[in-house]
Amino acid sequence: MKTLIEYLLQFGNLNPQQIDLIAKKATELNLQKDEYFSEAGKISRQVGFVIDGITRVCYYNNKGEEVTKYFIEENNLVVDFESFDNEICSSAYVQAVTDCRLLVFSKTDWQELLDTIVGWDTIVHKIISKALMQKVARRSPLVTEDATERYLKFLEIYPNVVNRVPLSYVSSYLGITQSSLSRIRKNIR
Incomplete structure (x- = not known):
C-alpha cells in the first residue's frame, strides 16, 4: 500500500483521511503468469496498481498474430481506461507476463473515490496524461x-x-x- 500512496502523491496531495479511504477500497489480487487482468471483447471493470510483476497489453492483428503494444511493470497503474470509463468492450488484452501482485479497485470503489476525494479526478488526469506521453515516447522510435x-x-x-x-x-x-x-x-x- 505504501508504494501506491507514494505513487499517488507524485501527482497531488492527499490528507490522512483520504489515504485511509484509498487503503480501505484497495484489494490485493494475485495473477499467475499468463492470466488476464482484462480481456478484449469484455468491459474493463477494475483499475490495478502493479506491486510486483510485469503485465503487457496485447491484441491480435488482422492476420491473427499476437502483437505486444507495451509492458507495464511495478509501480504503475494498469487499466484499459477507455473501456473502464466508457463501459465499452476493450480491443486489447492485459496479461500477466510474470506472476503478479496488484492492488485493485472495482469500478464502484473507484467511482466512490472520485465522488469523495476532492482533487482525485485531477490526480487521475495527471496519471493518465503521463501514461499517454510515455506511450507515445515509447512507440515513436518503433516507427522511425x-x-x-x-x-x-x-x-x-x-x-x-x-x-x-x-x-x-x-x-x-x-x-x-x-x-x-x-x-x-x-x-x-
Whole structure:
C-alpha cells in the first residue's frame, strides 16, 4: 500500500483521511503468469496498481498474430481506461507476463473515490496524461528507427523487463522476428 500512496502523491496531495479511504477500497489480487487482468471483447471493470510483476497489453492483428503494444511493470497503474470509463468492450488484452501482485479497485470503489476525494479526478488526469506521453515516447522510435536501434531503445525504456519476459513478447513489441532479435542481441554483446 505504501508504494501506491507514494505513487499517488507524485501527482497531488492527499490528507490522512483520504489515504485511509484509498487503503480501505484497495484489494490485493494475485495473477499467475499468463492470466488476464482484462480481456478484449469484455468491459474493463477494475483499475490495478502493479506491486510486483510485469503485465503487457496485447491484441491480435488482422492476420491473427499476437502483437505486444507495451509492458507495464511495478509501480504503475494498469487499466484499459477507455473501456473502464466508457463501459465499452476493450480491443486489447492485459496479461500477466510474470506472476503478479496488484492492488485493485472495482469500478464502484473507484467511482466512490472520485465522488469523495476532492482533487482525485485531477490526480487521475495527471496519471493518465503521463501514461499517454510515455506511450507515445515509447512507440515513436518503433516507427522511425531500425531494428537494432529499436532494441537498444527498448533496453533504455524497459531496463528491468528484458530478462523477465519471453523474447517472443519483446520481438512482437519491436515488430521483428525472434530470429532477428536473437541476431541483434548476439551482435551487441
